[in-house]
Amino acid sequence: MPEPDAGLHGAAAAAGGVAATEPFYLPAGNEVALFEQCHARQLAVMLKGPTGCGKTRFIEHMAWRLGRPLVTIACHDDLSASDLIGRFLIRHDGTAWQDGPLTRAVREGAICYLDEVVEARQDTVVVLHPLTDYRRMLPIDKTGETIEAAPGFQLVVSYNPGYQRMLKDLKPSTRQRFVALDFDFPPLDTEVAIVEREGAANHATAHALVTLGRRLRGLQDRGLAEVPSTRLLIAAARLIASGIPERDACMAAIVSPLSDEATLVGAMHDLVDASFI
CATH class of the missing domain: 1.10.8 (Helicase, Ruva Protein; domain 3)
Incomplete structure (x- = not known):
């Protein structure tokens, strides 16, 4: 499947909303049923496949299908834990805490999708670990708060194994926290x-x-x-x-x-x- 345009679906996903219309997706196998069962059983999911084969469109379709908000995060080398979790902001009347996209997704019970997760620094990826097992919690060191994931929250990551194998890859301790769905170009x-x-x-x-x-x-x-x-x-x-x-x-x-x-x-x-x- 092709990945989405920067239109209604993309804007809704970035803002954490639910797409108003069904994002077009043609299944190539049993990936829809597998993802539905992972969501029902609160399992984190890894989407593996080449660039432009439909991983992002698939997760948009599944968020719509499940009726869940979708928060999409494009990972990069400078992505820090604070970018995901949040930070204190200085305002005219003092400082105020602002949740990051991961924290918002945990509080709201959204699907949080980290695109090309291996682009992020390893110390950033580690903050995901407590959300991928039975704990389903997000500790926020800066505020002393520990947030339990709301019902419906699911962590989904994607990456291109062929490209990343030449550069960097996920640590085994991270990979084994996810159910992996393999994508390729459609028939x-x-x-x-x-x-x-x-x-x-x-x-x-x-x-x-x-x-x-x-x-x-x-x-x-x-x-x-x-x-x-x-x-x-x-x-x-x-x-x-x-x-x-x-x-x-x-x-x-x-x-x-x-x-x-x-x-x-x-x-x-x-x-x-x-x-x-």
Whole structure:
């Protein structure tokens, strides 16, 4: 599944609200049933899969399906424990405590989704541990408060194993606190249906783009660091639907974002030409 646009669903998720309409998602396996059982049994979940394969859209869909608010946190190298938990702010009348997004999710019983969790510092990831086992609590050292997670709270993290394996990974003591759901690019017919709907493309164009994407993914063994995601195929479909010529759309939305290396770009250009005769 493609990941979401920065629209209604994304805004609602970031603010901790419940999406008003169902985020589009086509299951590729039993991931929906597995996640529902994890939520019912208060189990933390790890979503593993390549960039742009639908992890974020899946969690948005599940939050809507379960009727839970969704708080999304984009992890990065500078993400501190205070960014998650909260901090004291200086105001004109003194200092006041302000909850961070993780704390709000714990209090409100929301699903808290940490995207690309391994990008965060290890000392930041450790604060998640008490929320992933039977304790389901969040200690706040700065205030001396310990918050018990409200009913409905669930911790969900995601990461790209192929990319992270070359850089950094989660510690085993953290990984074993999660139930892991493996994601990959959808089967051909499913991916065509996704690109057709999300890209406002006709069936023939969607099929050609997905076929191109699968051919390009075969270049990973030839040095392509990141293969084209469903998200990129949708971007190309939208450009084509707007009137941009097919080859131009593919070069701008798929080939150029993937590599600057002349040999690889040339090989991808040839595949584009072969896909749109």
